[in-house]
Amino acid sequence: xxxxxxxxxxxxVVFLWLTFSFSSNAAEQQPVRFYAWGGSAEVNAYxxxxxxxxxxxxxxxxxxxxxxxxxxxxxxLLAARPDEPVAIDLLWINGENFAALKQANRxxxxxxxxVPNAVNLxxxxxxxxDFGTPVDGYELPWGIAQLQxxxxxxxxxxxxxxxxxxxxxxxxxxxxxRFSYPKPPSFHGTSWLKALAFQLLEQPEQxxxxxxxxxxxxxxxxxxYLDQLHPLLWRGGEEFPVTAARQRxxxxxxxxxxxxxxxxxxxxxxxxQLKLAPDAVSVSLGSRxxxxxxxxxxxVASQRQQAALQVIQFFLSAAAQQxxxxxxxWGDPSVVRIDESQARLFPSHPEPHVSWNHxxxxxxxxxxxx
Amino acid sequence: MRKKLAWTMAISLILVFLAxxxxxxxxxxxxxxxxxxxxxxRYPGIGTxxxxxxxxxxxxxxxxxxLASLFISKSEGSRQLKxxxxxxxxxxxxxxxxxxxxxxxxxxxxxxxxxxxxxxxFEQQSLTTLITILVIKETPFxxxxxxQQLAQLPHQQWLLQAQILGASRTRxxxxxxxxxxxxxxxxxxxxxxxxxxAVVDIALVAGPLNPPLLGPLLMSxxxxxxxxxxxxxxxxxxxxxxxxxxxxxxxxLQEWSVKRLCRGLLxxxxxxxxxxxEGAISxxxxxxxWVLLAVTLLSGLALLAMSLGQGWxxxxxxxxxxxxxxxxxxxxxxxxxxxMTLALALATAVMVTVILVTLREWQRLRxxxxxxxxxxxxxxxxxxxxxxxxxxxxxxxxxxxxxxxxWLLTWYAHCWFAFAYSYLSYAPxxxxxxxxxxxxxxxxxxxYWKSWWYFKRxxxxxxxxxxxxVSFLVSLAQYVPTVLLGxxxxxxxxxxxxxxxxGAELRLPAIIASVLWVLAxxxxxxxxxxxxxxxxxxxxxGREE
Numbered sequence: 001x002x003x004x005x006x007x008x009x010x011x012x013v014v015f016l017w018l019t020f021s022f023s024s025n026a027a028e029q030q031p032v033r034f035y036a037w038g039g040s041a042e043v044n045a046y047x048x049x050x051x052x053x054x055x056x057x058x059x060x061x062x063x064x065x066x067x068x069x070x071x072x073x074x075x076x077l078l079a080a081r082p083d084e085p086v087a088i089d090l091l092w093i094n095g096e097n098f099a100a101l102k103q104a105n106r107x108x109x110x111x112x113x114x115v116p117n118a119v120n121l122x123x124x125x126x127x128x129x130d131f132g133t134p135v136d137g138y139e140l141p142w143g144i145a146q147l148q149x150x151x152x153x154x155x156x157x158x159x160x161x162x163x164x165x166x167x168x169x170x171x172x173x174x175x176x177x178r179f180s181y182p183k184p185p186s187f188h189g190t191s192w193l194k195a196l197a198f199q200l201l202e203q204p205e206q207x208x209x210x211x212x213x214x215x216x217x218x219x220x221x222x223x224x225y226l227d228q229l230h231p232l233l234w235r236g237g238e239e240f241p242v243t244a245a246r247q248r249x250x251x252x253x254x255x256x257x258x259x260x261x262x263x264x265x266x267x268x269x270x271x272x273q274l275k276l277a278p279d280a281v282s283v284s285l286g287s288r289x290x291x292x293x294x295x296x297x298x299x300v301a302s303q304r305q306q307a308a309l310q311v312i313q314f315f316l317s318a319a320a321q322q323x324x325x326x327x328x329x330w331g332d333p334s335v336v337r338i339d340e341s342q343a344r345l346f347p348s349h350p351e352p353h354v355s356w357n358h359x360x361x362x363x364x365x366x367x368x369x370x
Numbered sequence: 371m372r373k374k375l376a377w378t379m380a381i382s383l384i385l386v387f388l389a390x391x392x393x394x395x396x397x398x399x400x401x402x403x404x405x406x407x408x409x410x411x412r413y414p415g416i417g418t419x420x421x422x423x424x425x426x427x428x429x430x431x432x433x434x435x436x437l438a439s440l441f442i443s444k445s446e447g448s449r450q451l452k453x454x455x456x457x458x459x460x461x462x463x464x465x466x467x468x469x470x471x472x473x474x475x476x477x478x479x480x481x482x483x484x485x486x487x488x489x490x491x492f493e494q495q496s497l498t499t500l501i502t503i504l505v506i507k508e509t510p511f512x513x514x515x516x517x518q519q520l521a522q523l524p525h526q527q528w529l530l531q532a533q534i535l536g537a538s539r540t541r542x543x544x545x546x547x548x549x550x551x552x553x554x555x556x557x558x559x560x561x562x563x564x565x566x567x568a569v570v571d572i573a574l575v576a577g578p579l580n581p582p583l584l585g586p587l588l589m590s591x592x593x594x595x596x597x598x599x600x601x602x603x604x605x606x607x608x609x610x611x612x613x614x615x616x617x618x619x620x621x622x623l624q625e626w627s628v629k630r631l632c633r634g635l636l637x638x639x640x641x642x643x644x645x646x647x648e649g650a651i652s653x654x655x656x657x658x659x660w661v662l663l664a665v666t667l668l669s670g671l672a673l674l675a676m677s678l679g680q681g682w683x684x685x686x687x688x689x690x691x692x693x694x695x696x697x698x699x700x701x702x703x704x705x706x707x708x709x710m711t712l713a714l715a716l717a718t719a720v721m722v723t724v725i726l727v728t729l730r731e732w733q734r735l736r737x738x739x740x741x742x743x744x745x746x747x748x749x750x751x752x753x754x755x756x757x758x759x760x761x762x763x764x765x766x767x768x769x770x771x772x773x774x775x776x777w778l779l780t781w782y783a784h785c786w787f788a789f790a791y792s793y794l795s796y797a798p799x800x801x802x803x804x805x806x807x808x809x810x811x812x813x814x815x816x817x818y819w820k821s822w823w824y825f826k827r828x829x830x831x832x833x834x835x836x837x838x839x840v841s842f843l844v845s846l847a848q849y850v851p852t853v854l855l856g857x858x859x860x861x862x863x864x865x866x867x868x869x870x871x872x873g874a875e876l877r878l879p880a881i882i883a884s885v886l887w888v889l890a891x892x893x894x895x896x897x898x899x900x901x902x903x904x905x906x907x908x909x910x911x912g913r914e915e
Contacts, residue, residue, distance in 0.1 A: 033858055038866075039873025065858030066865070068872035071593040072853055078595065079761035087776070087857035100595035183579060185590075239495045242579050248874035254478040254684025255494065274681035274690050275874070358596075369415040369581045 038066020117316035132354025139295035145262035172232035183240035207352035269331030291348035398759035400604035415581030427567030438512035460510035466883030470669035500577035522802035563617035676880035783851035788841035799833030
């Protein structure tokens with residue numbers, strides 16, 4: 001039973017240590033608990049850098065709570081009673097998660113007024129709508145996302161920067177089983193459908209209006225295209241990578257010849273870090289690329305709102321944005337005016353109206369998930 | 371009187387500990403049952419999702435039960451099959467093992483690069499691959515705990531009696547011992563069956579995803595906040611529950627079929643002829659054991675290599691760079707998380723063991739046995755649905771903003787989930803243990819717990835070690851309760867692994883997975899060590915080593 005005694009003693013020691021660490025950490029700095037996706041070493045390193053800077057300059061201890069999906073934090077916020085304080089002070093968020101929290105009145109408003117650096121946000125960016133939901137001051141943009149394809153250079157002509165849907169189909173016909181895309185309704189999968197719809201629909205401007213009753217008819221050219229493409233895809237179009245991250249792993253492993261990214265600087269940044277095969281290049285799907293933003297928001301029930309606002313103020317400073325855009329790190333393009341934007345952005349088209357999400361996702365599932 | 375009061379208080383606390391989560395779940399659970407016209411049945415691919423989930427559950431359960439039965443039967447006569455090779459596979463964290471397995475054995479994987487003409491047949495995102503990984507992981511679980519269950523049966527006497535009646539040892543084993551062992555294993559096999567039918571983590575990495583299995587499908591609905599998705603999530607929870615009930619029935623059917631077969635064979639007994647190709651089975655098992663060991667070792671090495679190398683692009687056999695210093699720095703950086711993980715797992719293991727021992731002793735003292743289902747019911751419900759029901763219960767604020775509360779809540783949840791698994795390991799062993807020696811101690815003037823410590827505890831040494839081990843390992847693997855109840859204050863190796871695995875990173879998840887594997891292996895090694903129970907106790911209890 002020596003093991004039992006040993007386990008007991010170790011437990012006591014570790015408990016004492018933890019109690020000590022909790023009490024000693026809490027005393028000095030104002031903590032801000034930042035819930036953010038933790039699946040990228042570069043993003044994690046950037047937040048760690050920010051945390052060091054904030055501790056030194058503002059006396060704020062930024063704690064990065066790494067989550068696999070920010071919906072975990074949204075679940076917590078929606079489960080708490082509206083009048084109940086929560087352990088979440090700051091969120092990295094966009095899309096449906098933002099819409100859910102905004103609708104439930106769980107976010108602090110009037111952020112542009114409370115964050116002075118918001119005046120430096122670039123006017124040329126259309127960040128006031130987050131996947132069709134008006135931002136209305138409940139979140140502030142942190143970075144730019146633009147859907148681009150990552151393709152093996154050997155499949156493209158030298159210097160090619162645009163891959164039209166018809167060219168992709170031709171490539172798939174030449175090399176069956178080598179291409180794929182993330183499965184809708186994942187974030188990247190639905191975005192892929194939106195980007196294709198903009199290219200293939202006879203009147204793409206319809207996508208900017210609410211989806212009509214006859215949405216299926218409007219989307220018919222998209223489904224016709226996918227019907228042709230799917231048999232030529234990886235696993236005969238019967239299986240799809242569950243996320244863009246998974247597809248990147250398959251790309252690096254040599255299973256497929258393409259992937260997708262929402263970070264315009266990502267290819268160069270990842271190649272520099274030896275995380276993406278050197279033969280990868282980024283191209284735009286069609287002449288215009290689907291562009292959107294990722295944001296920062298503060299829960300209305302946070303007890304440390306002022307400190308959280310100070311963190312946003314820091315993240316929107318030129319220095320922090322410059323660092324974020326550095327391709328040797330995260331490489332995420334700046335949303336504020338800085339000396340030089342290193343992102344190679346393609347001409348963009350906006351997000352379709354939010355109601356198209358449902359039409360696209362349900363249409364895809366009904367046709368291809370059997 | 372004081373002693374009686376102490377017993378009453380202890381048992382009341384334990385009953386509250388066990389019942390409170392159910393009360394909260396009943397309050398927070400959505401009673402949106404999927405009727406015949408429910409939206410759930412119109413969800414694209416739901417039929418395939420149900421079929422593949424049941425196929426996965428049934429195949430993984432059947433295959434791992436068959437293999438574990440063969441291993442157990444042959445390990446009786448073969449010292450080589452008793453080795454700790456299977457324990458190494460048992461120690462491997464599910465997700466870590468799956469990641470390494472895919473990296474090694476799928477097309478364009480490392481083995482494919484090394485021997486391109488070798489076709490192994492394991493595809494990415496395939497049901498076959500998922501079932502294979504589950505069988506590789508669950509067979510050692512059943513073997514390790516199955517040996518402990520076997521030790522509770524007087525099987526040597528039974529075999530001797532069978533031999534006296536003219537049956538061979540093998541025939542005696544399969545016709546007499548095996549049905550009793552299978553009955554003893556029922557709850558453990560049910561745990562495997564439920565896990566296999568509702569599996570989420572490995573299914574997301576290795577299983578089919580168009581449509582996914584029921585577990586990942588339910589999780590994806592629960593992570594969306596639209597009315598339609600929340601409706602599907604509420605109905606889907608009941609569907610997964612129904613799949614769990616189906617698996618319980620399947621395990622009973624398996625057991626019933628085996629009993630019926632054995633009875634039929636017993637009726638026709640008499641001849642001592644060779645009725646099983648024993649030699650072929652022994653050789654196949656030896657081979658299988660080595661294959662399992664090789665796959666496990668290779669997976670461990672693959673994780674280590676992924677931790678150290680950067681840029682394993684096809685068709686390279688070696689990475690572009692080995693980054694030992696960076697890997698070491700990253701591993702060192704995870705030290706606070708390791709400490710947190712260890713603290714939680716150790717505290718869970720100790721608490722669960724104390725609760726289980728108290729509960730069992732109370733039942734023995736009162737001479738009253740509750741049905742096992744009351745204690746293992748937590749295994750029958752998908753964990754995610756249960757935790758979300760807790761979060762939505764209104765009578766108790768489960769979401770906490772204080773670190774200390776979050777710690778306690780997470781610890782509670784770990785203990786509650788670990789309790790069900792540990793109960794499966796400890797209760798049958800304790801039930802088979804005679805109270806004679808404890809009563810002997812009391813007749814010598816010792817108090818109850820002193821007698822337990824000196825006389826009964828040595829006889830239960832293996833069961834207690836397994837109880838500590840199982841609760842430790844269950845705590846190590848907890849993700850959903852840690853993330854949602856810990857309110858982000860508790861970061862363990864598993865939460866780190868899942869968060870990091872959600873991206874395309876290879877190296878960081880590999881480092882965390884390696885550390886997790888090492889911790890689990892160390893726990894197994896620590897509990898495997900120790901001297902055998904003393905001869906007098908063995909005599910007293912009639913327990914065989």
